[in-house]
Amino acid sequence: MTPLMTSQDLQASVDARLPLVEAALREHVTGTPHELPNAGSEYRRMWQRIGEQFVGGKNLRPALxxxxxFGLSGEDTEAVVPVAAAMEMMHTAMLVHDDILDHDEVRRGRxxxxxxxxxxxxxxxxxxxxTDDHVLTAALLSGDLALSSAYDLIARSALPAHHRLACLNLLTRGIRATIAGELLDMSGDLTPIGEADALNVAELKTATYSCVVPLLAGATIAGAxxxxIGHLERIGTSLGLSFQLVDDDLGVFGDPDVTGKSNLSDLRAGKRTELMRQAYAAATPAQLGVLDRHVGDADLDDDGAAAVREILEESGARGRTLAIARRHARQxxxxxxxxxxxxxxxxxxDLVDWLDGRAS
Structure with missing residues (x-):
């Protein structure tokens, strides 16, 4: 690794190793079931379903x-690949459990x-x-299986013991922060939307495990x-907040054919996002009536969603929320x-520019 390496060189280095991360994940989900040969066919199918979740993802976490x-002069591909794979496996577990909480049965368009x-x-x-009991059981246990696998990938890696322990501790930090964020998110419907602490939820639920932990894991085993480490933690927090705020916007205004997710489910669930908090804080009494009628309606249709989107635009809520995302990106x-x-x-x-482009 030379000082003359450019960001394009680093991007190429990352891109060249992402297939190795995918291969490590595939090897794990195909090989691990054989350690319990008497566990049954459903156990093996569960592993197969976990493997199917890796298709179509952004690979943000292993890439970070x-x-x-490698951006901080690391050189041992064999040492870092299992850690990067663990970051994606943790993400898979979080998605599976998040879908349970949101009652979603579609992810990435399938x-x-x-x-x-x-x-x-x-x-x-x-x-x-x-049927619902069997579906819930399959999803819950699959998420648990993926979560245990994230630890397993690091525990079996070729890292020195102190680096393995540091990465395992980071993994634990990410999981605990996400659980805290999920609890705040799920209990949010007990308070008015306008009083939701959406940015705190976004930091706990998304920024920590999606950006902070992956960056710190790579930096730690590179000897930073x-x-x-402190600088990267601040960058990761701002990146994660920007990412989540834009993701919330796409969850309402995005094209499902592009995003792979419904643009109705967040509205139907009445999610306490910063976008909705801003809307309730600025809406007129007439607009509040429309929001109260449609936000959180499990049977919300396209016409109702269009009425909500119009208020999000007219009240300035969308513009202010995206401005917060851009502010964190600039930081x-x-x-x-x-x-x-x-x-x-x-x-x-370059990553910040890509995130900013998602909101365009």
Whole structure:
């Protein structure tokens, strides 16, 4: 790794190793079931369904781990790949459990684990409540299985013991922060939308495990000092907040054919996002009536959603929320530019530009 390496070189290095991460994940989900040969066919199918969740993802988390490692002069591909794979496995677990909480059965434009299990059970002609129990069981246990696998990938890696322990601790931090964020998110419907602490939820639920933990894992095993770890933590938090705010916007205004997710489910669930908090804070009494009628309506149709979107635009809620996302993106850029050495600084600046493009 030479000082003359550019951000484009680092991007190419990351891109070249992402297939190795995918291969590590595939090997794990195909090989691990054989450790319990008497566990049954459903156990093996569960692993197969987990493997199917890797298709179509952005690979943001393993890419951040690889970028931080190689961007800070790491050189051992064999050591970092299992850690990057663990970041994606943790993400898979979080998605599976999040879909349970949101009652979603579609992910990335196709049936998720719950949806696939429901399709398998269709020919059994079970009562609806029994089918629902089987679907919930499959999804819940699959998420647990993926979560244990994230630890397993790191525990079996070729890292020195102190680096393995550091990465396992980071994994635990990410999981605990996400659970805290999910609890705040799920209990949010007990308070008015206008009083929701959506940014805190976004930091706990998304930013920590999606950006902070992957960056710190890569940097730690590359030997980064505490000062650099601190800079990357701040960058990761701002990146994650920007990412989540834009993701919330796409959840309402995005094209499902492009995003792979419904643009009705967040509205039907009445999610306490910063976008909705801003809308309730600025809406007129007449607009509040429309929001109260449609937001959280499980049977919301396209016309109702269009009425909500119009208010989000007219009240300025959408513009203000995207402005907050851009502010966090600029903060991440400033720290990267001033405190992080090349080529990692350039890679992070390019990533901020990509995130900003998602909101365009």
């Amino acid at each position: 781990t690889l970028a931080a490692y 049936p998720n684990i719950a949806g696939a299990r429901r399709a398998e059970l269709a020919q059994e002609r079970l009562p609806r409540d029994r 000092d505490p000062t650099m 991440a850029s400033r720290i990267a530019r001033e405190r992080v050495p090349a080529p990692l600084s350039g890679y992070l600046l």
